[in-house]
Amino acid sequence: MDRRQFLKFGSFITVSVASGAGLSACGGSDGAPGGALPPASGAWKFPQSVASGDPRADSILLWTRAVPAAADNVATVAAGADASIRLIVTSADNSKALGGNAALSGTTVADVTLPLQAQYDNTVRHKLTGLSAATVYYYQFIAGDNRSNVGRFKTAPAADADVSQLQFVYMTCQDWSVNHWGAMTSIAAENLDFIVHLGDYIYETVGEDFQLGAVESRHDALVLPDGVFKNGSSGARYANTLADYRYLYKKYRTDARLQALHERFAFIAIWDDHEFSDDAWQDAQTYDGSFNADGSDLHQTARRRNANQAWFEFMPADVSLDAANTTFQNIKIYRDFQFGKLMQLVMTDERLYRSDHIIPESSVNPATGKALGRIGARYLVPQDLFNSVEAQKMAGAKAIGLDPLTTATILGNTQRQWWMDKMKSATATWKLWGNEVSLLRMGLNGTDAVATLLAVGAVSGLATSVGSAAAAAGGNFAVAGAIVAGVTAGASAGVAQAGAVAIATAAAGSGAGGAGSGTATTEALVAAGVKTGLTMAQASIAAATFVKVGASAAGGASGVALAAVAAQTIAFGYIKPDVQAKKAESPFVAVSGKKDALSAFFTRFLLNCDQWDGYNSERKALMSHLKTNAIGNVVALTGDIHSFFAGTVNDDYDATGGGTPVMVDLVSAGISSDSFFSYLRDAAASLGDIGTLVSNPLAVPVPGLGTVSLSFNLLDYTIGKAAPTLASLAEQTRVQLRGALAAKGVPEAQLEATAAAVLAGLQANSDFNTSLLGLAQQLSALGNNPWLKHLNTDAQGYTLVTLTPGRLTAQFRQVNKLVAGAAPATIVARTTTATVTAGAAAVAIS
Missing domain, CATH: 3.60.21.70 (Alkaline phosphatase D (PhoD))
Known part of the structure; x- marks a missing residue:
């Protein structure tokens, strides 16, 4: 046998050179040629069809699995008599035969006899060499009376070829x-x-x-x-x-x-x-x-x-x-x-x-005395801890003469x-x-994330307080907002009220004639508040809230909308910065009643250390x-x-x-x-408020169907997706909504129209267009991972x-x-x- 034509690879790979019909190939653990085995006879089948792989300019790896027609499609082949099957390859166009087992037409470039062995579960791996570069070929296996489906592959271009385009x-x-x-x-x-x-x-x-x-x-x-x-x-x-x-x-x-x-x-x-x-x-x-x-x-x-x-x-x-x-x-x-x-x-x-994950899953969690497992070892890993352990492992490898990266x-x-x-x-x-x-x-800055969540969580209560204060202040939401801001920042009710009145008076005294619409500088308003006993920090947030609410009122907003503006200004202008600066020692962490649960999150995390x-x-x-x-x-x-x-x-x-x-x-x-979103949503469900960084549940009304429960993906924004508009936030959930509607029994022909109608209604829902939109925008503002230009985790x-x-x-x-x-x-x-x-x-x- 000419070794230029036949080589043996491993225990059962066979190889031949495409040089015309009548070839047989060496193979099998004993090195016997396929032609030395009796040919498969009778009825056979190819339950896993055929496959090709690793296209090079002159070669391809071809695969199939053949079993007797009466055999189970997935059971392991029992030890027994081995046999041989044929492989035929041609460069003639057989594209119309794809998807079926009609006999190949055209001149063959290979007709190879191959061993079929039970010890390899009747699988065949054959490397065909001597092919032409950038050429489409068709192939088919024959076992007994039966042919496999037709297969197709394309060889790679020659190494020195000018290639205008590849598509894969x-x-x-x-x-x-x-x-x-x-x-x-x-x-x-x-x-x-x-x-x-x-x-x-x-x-x-x-x-x-x-x-x-x-x-x-x-x-x-x-x-x-x-x-x-x-x-x-x-x-x-x-x-x-x-x-x-x-x-x-x-x-x-x-x-x-x-x-x-x-x-x-x-x-x-x-x-x-x-x-x-x-x-x-x-x-x-x-x-x-x-x-x-x-x-x-x-x-x-x-x-x-x-x-x-x-x-x-x-x-x-x-x-x-x-x-x-x-x-x-x-x-x-x-x-x-x-x-x-x-x-x-x-x-x-x-x-x-x-090497092992830098922080092994078997590491003991000091809080529980049990192994960390996935969380803390592979997922949501404190970055400082990771850096320290990685440095120790690398130093240890270097100390014994190894490349420092050996253990990392x-x-x-x-x-x-x-x-x-x-x-x-x-x-x-x-x-x-x-x-x-x-x-x-x-990565994730846990401090900023917790601060954002606590601020978001405070908005509703602050808005209610502003509304009550406004009722007592003759409907003046700007003054009410300044009062609530001062109290939130630690001032007594009396000092906060005096400061708010002084700020309003300074604004009116600027000559503009309307509370909140004057031309006094913010610095002047702050100074007026400080004179009444507010601290600089208290006066600053009170003045900022007064100005923001006044501007919104001048723009035509009223009532609930003004209370919301005041609440958001206070939450994100004072509560969030306070938590960022003081972390677990911020009074707003203590007020939340979750200090113990949140304290571990005031650090930077790596989301996935696998x-x-x-x-x-x-x-x-x-x-x-x-x-x-x-x-x-x-x-x-x-x-x-x-x-x-x-x-x-x-x-x-x-x-x-x-x-x-x-x-x-x-x-x-x-x-x-x-x-990835669904995994983290389920894992974060037990983490309380932290779970809001990943998902926000919302029951969406659907006429005739009741409600559809959706989990809005906030993970994208937490990781670094650009702040959404109302329309883009709605569009983001279209695929999930379509699936939920299908699960409710909506026929596919009606899915797009129904989803469009639901999304339109959703954008008019205040839970969506105010609360959820605001939360997504705040999470996006965390600024995590600015190198990410696109992400869709669901x-x-x-x-x-x-x-x-x-x-x-x-x-x-x-x-x-x-x-x-x-x-x-x-x-x-x-x-x-x-x-x-x-x-x-x-x-x-x-």
Whole structure:
């Protein structure tokens, strides 16, 4: 056999060169050629269809799974007689055959006999080389009397080719057990060169809390062959054995929509965490309460190896698994791709080599004496504590002669150097990075947030007090507001009243003739108040309130509106600054009756330390490498967090002004997984007022249906979204409202009209147009994370990228919710476009 034509990779990858018909390939653990095995005979089927992956200028990795027609579609193949099947490949146009199993037409460039082995669950991985660059091919497998569906792939352009445009989708987070996969139907209709999958292709858990929401009826309940209870002897289970992980891939791949994507486009895939275990690092699981007796994380080497093998068997990726390697690091999936002079695509592995979370989940919470678990270790982590522990870990590594980042790394030392080398040597115009977890800083100033919440909470009571004072002051809301302001700032009622009268007199004495409408300077009004016994701070807020209310009265406002103006001026002009300055010692914290509950929040937090925020020093090292070497046009394509984000990755987010932008990160929402907003909404529900930073419930009346309960997304504004208008705040909830109406039984044909009518009515609702709008605007004014240019934390969908030498355009495609237990007929709800122009580390949103 000519070794120029046939090579053996790993234990069951086969390879051949496209050079005409009649080829057979080497493969199998014993090295026997496929042709040495008896051909499959009789009736067969391909229950997971076909797939292609890792397109290069001269090669592709092709995949299928074939079983006898009578076999169960997802059961593990029992040990038995192995057989051989055929693979046919042609460059002739067979586009009309896509979606079916009609025989391929045209001259073949390969007709290969391949081994089908029970030890690999009858999966086949075949690498075909010798292909032409930038060419569309069609392929089909034949087992016994049956043909698979037709598959299609396109090879990459030659490395030295001038490429005017590439178009591809990147996708992530496709939980079988919640929401719907309608996005895949939309993706299948796109005109793409390939698809990038950023991980969470499967979810290792079944019956977890976040998987108990509404799901399309065509996705039945998953039943792991073995499975282990996460806690106790009931509830959620997680995959543990090779059979468990194989089952998940097989079950997911029975969905015809996912099959259609694999049939039409080559995938370039990496994993994230759920291909093994949620928020995993190396071979350690991090489920709450799952620790060793000594408090350390539970390492599960066998489980990690099972997860590795199942991914290797079922994903069409041109990588090798070393069965002789007895560690959990027996596979290397990080790799890069060249698409002409236009793009270098670098795909990383951010789970297999990462060190433990900087603050381990097993760390003891001094307040409870129990392990921290997720909150405090991965989520809502005090930034000062994080910085201190990271510095200690790095110093410890350095002290024993290791690279300081060894104990504070996502990539691991070897992969980090590989990444740096690839970026430095890349000659393409664009350097894109398939990056599992977001590089964007997502911080929260807890002091400002608590101060804002206490101020918001005080508005209603202050407005009532102003109304009462106005009734006693002959309807003069400006004077009433000044009185309440002085009292709020600590003055006695008598001194506050005298000060307010003095301020009004000074204003009237300016010659304008109307209380609150004179031309006296604010300084003069403050001075008048101080003369009556008000302190400077008391007189300042009293005068400011008097002026604001007077201006509103002059503009035609009256009654309740004037009381609201006074209340907001006092709340945000005095209460909020007082809490910001004094923190837990502010009297307004004590008055709230929640001092103990709130005291822990007077600090800065990192929202998600499973992301790059939890490995800040390594992120800074990577950005320094790009900046020092003048490596531009770097854009990360990111998944994991079930949201759409766009922003700049800066060299040092903790520097004055947030540092210098170096590259851009574009984060895509998940295909179906519940949103980041929904996770935090549920987690924050037990935190009292703090939960208002995330969500605000509102019962919305719907004629003929009663009310619809919505959870308005305030998380976006807390993290950094621009202040909304009344119209944009209403529009933000359209997708959620549409889903809630569908759940109430509104037919899909009526959803848009009904939603439009409800949103119009909502904008006339004072709870919405005053209270909720004001709260969202105040949270936006916190100014957290100004490098974030777009965020939508309550979404499902995918991202379509169009790349040219001059710009990268990413269309964030948000999808609609379930309708009557099925994916909606109108799949895409809205498209937001992020544009990165070559030569600038910046992103524009439209």
